[in-house]
Amino acid sequence: MTKKVFKFITVDNVEKEEAFLEEMASKGWFFSKYALLRYHFEQSEPRDYTYCIDYKEDAGDEAEYLTLFEDAGWEHVCSYPILNGKWMYFRKAVKEGAPKEAIFTDNDSMVALWKTIRSRWSWFGGVVVLMLIALGLISLFTSTYIIGSIFIFTVAAILIVLYGKMYIRMTRKIKLRS
Structure with missing residues (x-):
């Protein structure tokens, strides 16, 4: 199943x-x-x-x-x-009585992973947010209906919060391990 x-x-x-x-x-x-x-x-x-x-x-x-x-x-x-x-x-x-294993056994490799993730997703989030803001502005100035622009700006704001939270959490993890 x-x-x-x-x-x-x-x-x-x-x-x-x-x-x-x-x-x-x-x-x-x-x-x-x-x-x-x-x-x-x-x-x-x-x-x-x-x-x-x-x-x-x-x-x-x-x-x-x-x-x-x-x-x-x-x-x-x-x-x-x-x-x-x-x-x-x-x-x-999991082997009985053995400690939990991990693929990252040192701080440097874990920090490198978090830096890569933070960098890639921050750039991606930034580009998406900028595109949404541009789309929202175009909609605001070319459409007679403001509701579409409000929706686009709301989605952009949610993404800013989501990606901002991700960036802050990843930065904290990096600082704790560095």
């Missing part, structure tokens, strides 16, 4: 996403793919898994990258392409 779950988790909350996937696995729902803000799960016997998420920039070395994780015992679950890179989802069965 399969199950799709809509869950909105922002890029600054990777830990929350990993915990969600681990909780679902403990209930017998195993993550299989992500598409259109929906997590897809396959049902089986409950197991404890550690899920880890990485953002891999497109560099033409994906086969070597995946082999590195496979050699370390991580199973590649799926990839989700976005912004000239991919979210890479991995899992590993």
Whole structure:
């Protein structure tokens, strides 16, 4: 049996996403793919898994990258392409009595990941917001209906808050680990 779950988790909350996937696995729902803000799960016997998420920039070395994780015992679950890179989802069965494993074992690699995420999503959010503001201004001056412009400016404001929150949280994480 399969199950799709809509869950909105922002890029600054990777830990929350990993915990969600681990909780679902403990209930017998195993993550299989992500598409259109929906997590897809396959049902089986409950197991404890550690899920880890990485953002891999497109560099033409994906086969070597995946082999590195496979050699370390991580199973590649799926990839989700976005912004000239991919979210890479991995899992590993939890060994009884062993500490939780992670793909990032040092501060420098974790900080580098957060800086990459902060940079890519800040640029993306900034471009989208500027386009929405331009569209809103065009609509304001060319349309007889102001409601369209109000809607566009509202969406832009929501995105400013969302991306601003993401930028601040990522900056705090970077400062704590640096």
